[in-house]
Amino acid sequence: MAKNIRKFVNREFARTVGLDLIRRLVEPYASTIKLDFTTLPIDEKSCREALFEFFRNADDSIPSEFQDALHCIMVL
Numbered sequence: 857m858a859k860n861i862r863k864f865v866n867r868e869f870a871r872t873v874g875l876d877l878i879r880r881l882v883e884p885y886a887s888t889i890k891l892d893f894t895t896l897p898i899d900e901k902s903c904r905e906a907l908f909e910f911f912r913n914a915d916d917s918i919p920s921e922f923q924d925a926l927h928c929i930m931v932l
Contacts, residue, residue, distance in 0.1 A: 865908065865911035865912060865914075865926065865930075866908075867908055869908075869930055870904045870905070870907055870908035870911070871904055873929055873930075875900065875903060875904070875907075877929065878907060878929075879893050881922070881925055881926070881929070885919055885921075885922045888917060888919060888922075889917060889918055889919070889922065890917070891910055911926075
């Protein structure tokens with residue numbers, strides 16, 4: 857399952873996707889995927905890099921519904 861998320865999460869995605877959109881998407885899954893936006897860097901560039909690294913290192917704890925939503929965002 858983790859390989860699916862790595863296929864479409866790339867640096868360009870991390871640089872362009874709206875941070876607020878990702879934050880709203882993450883909220884229902886935050887405890888499952890262990891991503892807490894309050895611990896991310898404050899400056900935008902560092903925050904995006906941290907998100908990229910999080911998704912690049914994704915494991916099998918990422919629910920398929922969350923992966924599907926990320927894929928839809930990327931397609932848009």
